[in-house]
Structures are given as C-alpha cells and as structure tokens.
Amino acid sequence: MSLPILLGFAAALCLLILLPLSWLVYYSVHDRAGGFTLANFVQLATDPTFLDPLVTTVILAVSSAAICCAVAAPMGWLVARTDMPLRRTVRALVTASFVTPPFLGAVAWELLAAPNSGLLNKLFRAATGADADEYLFDIYTLPGLIFVISCYTFPYVFVLVTNALDRIPGNLEDASAILGGSAWTTARRITVPLAMPAALAGALVAFLQAMTLFGSPAILALPSGFHTMTTRIWSLFQYPPKLELAAAASLPLLLLTVVLLRAEAVVLGRRGYAVVGGRQGDPRRVRLGGWKWAALAAALVVLLNPVFLPYGALLNAVFSRVPSEFVSFENFTLHNIVFVFFELSSTPVAFRNTLILCTSAATIGTVMAVVIAYITSRNVIAWHRALGFLATAPVAVPGIVLGVGLFLTYTRPPLVLYGTLWILLIAFITIALPAAYQQMQSAFRVVNPDLEEASRILGATRLGTLGRITAPLLRTSVIATWCFIFIGVIRELSAAVMLFTADTKVISVLIFDLNESGDLGAIAVLGIIMLVFTFAVVVLINRIPGFGAVRLRNN
C-alpha cells in the first residue's frame, strides 16, 4: 500500500522539476513563430546589453563570496572556538540578519547611504562640516551593491563554518599543542584545514546567492544605470515580452550553477580526510585573554551593517514624515502606519497570501523532504539515488530562472496555474526543497533503522512507521526544516515577481512595488511588521510544548 504512494511522490517530484526546465530549454531554441533557432544564443553572445550584465554579475558574485568568507569565517571561529563573551547573542544576531529579506536590507541601506539624503552621509556632513555635495558612502554603485548583498549573504558562510568548527574535536588540537605546536601552528595546521571544506562550501553558497539575487540589484543597480543578469532577464518581461530571449538568458545562470556545484563536489571529494567521525569531547575554547573584548567589539561592528543600522533606519522611517530625516518634533508622524493599515488596499491581500504560502509551503515542503529523505536513506525503491538527485537539483536553478520556467509551463493548457496561489506554492516548495532535503537526510543518517524494523515486523506499514516512529525521533530537525522553509518563503522575491497577479500578491512583491514609486515610509512599516512576524513565528514554533527547546539549525 505504501509503495504506490511513494512512487507517486517520486513521479510528482519529476514533474515538478523537469517540466519547467524542459519548457525553458524548449523556448530558448525556438523563435516566436515556433521554429527552431539558435538566434537567441547568438544575440546573447554578441549583444553588449547581455554581456555587460554577465560580467557585472560575475564581479559581484566573486567579490561578495570573498567578502563573506573574509568576515564570516573569523567570526565563526570566534563564536565556535573561543571564549569571546556573548557568543549566543552574536549567533542570534547573525540569525536575525539571515531572517532579514535582502531587498528590505537594500531599501534600508538606501535610507542610510544614499549619497545626499542618506542618514550616515548626513551625520558625516554634520560632524565634519563638509560641503552639501560631499558624501562618505554612495550605495548606488557596484561596490555599494556588493556590500549590501554581502550583508545578507554572510550568514550562510557563518552557519556552515560554525557548524563545522563545532564538530571538530578538541583532542586533535590538544595533540598539536602537546607536540609543541604554538597556538598559531595549531590553527594553521589543524583548525584551518579542517574548517576549509565548510568555508569553501560557504563561499560557493555565497557566490550562488549573490549571482541569483534579484531584489537588491533591482533596487540599487538600476538607479545608477547598470544591470545584473537577474534584472536583465526580468526586463525582458516588459511589454512586449521576449520570453524566448528570457529563457535563453536564464540558461547561462543555470549552467554556471551546475558547473560550480560539480566543482565543489570534486574538490570536497578529494579532501575526504577532513571528515571527522563523531564527537570526541567538546571543542576546546581558545582563551583570548584581554583580546576577547576586542573580538566582541569587532563582531558587533560587523553586525552593525546587516542588523543594527538597517533596523534603526527602518524604525526611524516608520515615524518620519520625511524618511531620510531623523525623527524629531516636526518630522514625527503616524501617517505611515495609518496608511499601511487603513488605506493601502493591498495590505490585507498580501498578508493573507504570504501567510497561506509560508505555512503551506513549509508544511508540504517538510513532509516532502522527510519522505524523500526516508526513501533515499532507507533504499525503499529502485532509482532512489535519482530521486535524491532530483530533490537537490533545484539548488542549481536560480529563483528568477525557475520563475521564467514556471511561467512558461503554467500559462498554457492543460494546467493554467498562473493567477492562482498554486503556481507560487510550487515555486516556493521547489526553491526550498534542496536545503530541506539535505537537512532531513543528514538527520536520518543518525537514526538507527532498528526501531523502524521493529515497527515493520509488528505489522505497521512503511508510512505508518515513518509517521509514528521515525518522524517523532527526528522532530528537532523537522521543526528546524519547517522554520527554514518558512523564512525562505518570506525572503523570496525573484520567483514571486515573475509569477504574481493582483490577487496573488505577496508582501515581498508589495514592498518591491512600493519601492518603485518611492514610498519608503510604507515600506518601513511593512518591513518591520514582516520582521516581527517572522521572529514571532520562529520563537513560537520552538516553544510549543512537546516540541522541546529547539534551536534553528542555521543558528
């Protein structure tokens, strides 16, 4: 009885992922009349309006990845391996920057570092008496964009590095010390090499994130007159839409992602020695002595950028008549709040849609991840390896590319899902699935199959066993996965912006719309509510009795 259901699951997964990608490839080699052509690719390779964004995107992704590693790896080490004070707080604050949608961060940084009206530039001029034309920062530049993207990408590297360092047993380092290695030698010969695979993986994730982000470049790059690949693809949807060209322009992103993921597998595969089995004693913490306060100060200075300054700027804008001025007696207003709650007619729709999509995508996505991880780790059906590959495959599909693919797939019969929440649900689940699946898979590895076998011997079906025995054993991971998808959906803009209609608007799209008409006060209100709401859900889910005290995996 269970087997057909599981097979059905596998089939659904194939459909979910292969269908949009097939349409993408099909469109890319056809002209509008439906004839076969390579003209789209010729244009892609010769037209500077495609080549320039491609170069920009590569520069952007490489620099962001480098910055993320340079900042997050030392910070991860401080948190995981030293006696720096307030380590848990620092971890929580990094989680806060992970929860912050990058497009919201970009708007906040407009408020802070627009060359003339930015709050930081105003403070700079006030402090130095500089001329009205002078400024310290200009966020509407490529370096500005790289900075903002790094702010909201570094948590990925941080999480991977801290998790790896948490797992490296202290006795290896002890051995090095006993054999006469100085602290520096130990770090260089033991800790760094062991953390290297995680840092590399982190760099790759950062690269892919920076490459595929849509919101931040749309907000910061377009005003200064340059495109990245994602904004360029999106611009092809303007009237008259050039879907064939959009499909063709999506493929380089897809290809680059696949190549990089392969390269990572090869590199990490060779570094097999770095894998450490089990936990042999707690990691020894390096005593920093007097330096620990300097370390804490450095960590907090880093966290100014993704958390303290942007949140401060948004809060200031909520209560300001002119969002780029500090709240004062003349500048104070409640109008932004009144506007968002009582005038803006999209607010209730966007909140309702976001709530529905967040909870259903998180729930369905988690169930799928559990079932697929169960199939692949317990070898339930033939071809289970292929299934695992399919579940991981969307990692290679940037959100905007998936958006284009889904649009091409579901605006035509037999399944016209465009205009319904289903198409967004499919997009969000597909985007979230790889990470969710990998989390669940690593969780399954630590659960011994004995208990499941006992249940099966006593007559339970596979699904019954999964529901009654295995899943409860894994509840920590299940909850973490649920939260992870939930947050991911709230952050998502690039696929949503291709797929929404008036009735299926979500908050991220609403904020993006408001930015295009320059309504910064309203964005601040929506953004703050969104953040409070996300934090509240994450905390609540983790407090439900019986679920136990759980920390976010990416914590």
Place this chain on the structure above:
Amino acid sequence: MPRRNISRRTLLKASGMAAIGAFAAPLQAAAPEPTAVTAALIEAARKEGKVVFYTSIDLPVAEPIAKAFEAKYPGIAVRVERTGSERVFQRIGQEYASNIHAVDVVNSSDAAHFIVWKRDGVLAPFVPEDAAKHFAAEQKDPDGMFAAFRMSLSVIGYNTRLVKAEDAPKSFADLLDPKWVGKIVKGHPAYSGTIMTATHQISRDLGWGYFEKLAKQRVMQVQSAADPPKKLGLGERAVMADGNEYVLFQLKESGSPVEAVYPTEGTPLIVSPSALFKAAPNPNAARLFQCFCFSAECQELVVDKGGMRSFHAQIKDKPGRRPLGEIKLMKEDPAAVEKLSEEIKARYTKIFRV
C-alpha cells in the same frame, strides 16, 4: 491670480493637443446612452461587493479615491492595484493571455494603451452621466469606450534648499549644463506612462540628441514618474528632468522644499483616460465606480488633494498653482506613441543603459 476653469477652449488653445476623439474610427461612432447612478445600480454593485481598479495614480492619491468611494457606497470594497502604466499594460496583457480577468476598471497615463485595448475589443462601452454632461467631446472616445479621467504635466523640478531659484534650470537645454552632473533624477519610460508620453513629446520636439547628452550627466534612474519628485523632497537629488507635476504640488503644499519649472521649450502634457473591461468580474461595481470617478466630488479630490488637473467643467484649479493657460505645452499624440512605443523603449534603454 484669478481662479480659472480649464475649459475645453483654453486647453485646446493652450496646447493645440490632438483630441482623444481624433484617433477613434469615426465609422460607427455610437456611444451608449449615459448612465446615471440609480438605486438599482448601487444595489447590483453591492451584491458584487468589490471592484478592482488597475491604475498608475500614485498611491497617496489613489487610495483616498478608493476610500471616498467606499465611504459613499458602504459594502463595496475597492482594490487598488497600482503600478506604472507600462507595467499595468503589460500585466493586463499577460493576464488576458492566460484568460485571467481580474481587472474591472483601468486608468493609465499612456493614452496609447486605450487605442490598443479598443482595437483588441476588450473594453466595454460605458458613459457616466457626468462625463456626458460636463466633459467636452474631445476628452471622450466617440464610441464611449473611454474618457479622460485626469490630466497632469511632466515637469522639471528642483529642491529649493539645494538650488536657488535664479540658478534653477529654465529649460531642457539648461539640464545639459555640466553643473548638474550627478544631480539629476528621472523616471523610466518602460515603467511609467507619463515618462513614456513625455519622452515621445520631447524626442519629437527636441530630437534624441537631447537624451544622448542628458545620459552623460550621470542621471539617477528611478522607475515611477512619482519618484523623482519624492527624491527631490528627500534631498537625494537637486533637480528632476521629468516627473509628475501633481506629486510635486502635493509635496510643496505639505511643506517640502520643492518647486516646479515649466521648461521654455514646452511642457509635456499627459492625459490619463479610464475605461471598463468587457470581461470585468464585477461589472456593476465597475460602472458605479466609473460614475464616481467622473463625478464632481471625485474630480475635486483628484485636483485639490491630488494636485492633478481636471476636464470636468465645474472643477476649478486650486489657487497658487500655475494655470494651464499660462504654460506652453507640448502637443499630445497618443496615436504616435502607440506606433513608436517599442522603438522609444529600445532607444531609451540603449542611451541610458537600463
């Protein structure tokens, strides 16, 4: 300055604008009988309970219009779907191509869109009583498919704290002065119908060379025509090369340090018609809403609070705003915009690189 009425004569004299009626096929010109607001219409609309309004009006004006309607006709909610006119057009096209009929009433600042929609046969003929009584024939489609809901200008503007009045640009040519490098903000014709219409008029009258030179001024490129005035208000840029006069009026009248400039070469005139869709999901609420939009009550709101200009014969300009008759206007030509819009977007993108 005496209050004055923008009569059709003033407007035509001032602008020599091509009347909207001029581009409609005169063959079977037969607008339907005007519709008055009746108890039956209100009741039918109330049964539908809502109306979906796609528009490019800046939200701080569009939502109060919706709220005024809801206050007058309780039980009928207005959903304002606001984005740039070119986006509105693209979105409706995309939705209709997938057989999604979500929009009831549309209002766009690119009058050319109505030529396309009418040609495609997706509009429903409908004439509100007020439009029949108080709007000149030039402001209405002869077949009753659409009528000019509002009008505004795309002006130059500056921040009075950053620029002294005597130093402010007086013309488009003045914007090319090297002193404005890095200080100009402007909207985008692929997003905004106002900017599309203005770009057409400016490129026609001054040539594309003007834009090529303007692009060398390191212009801050925003999307909506409502955003350049807001960027002036923030003090983010000193001068705007184009943007909505009405948002500038709103900001100025609420105390922001901004001022409009009517360029000596002429100011682009933007007429924004409204129409109902044949496949509207809430046809009665759509009719009632269209009647409300053309009523003196709503037109007054659009003018007084919104800072726009009205074709309604009973509505007067607000004192303190420059009357239309004193402004040299560029000639509006939706039929040309309809033919050229793709080329304008492509050329613009090439020059400004986004």
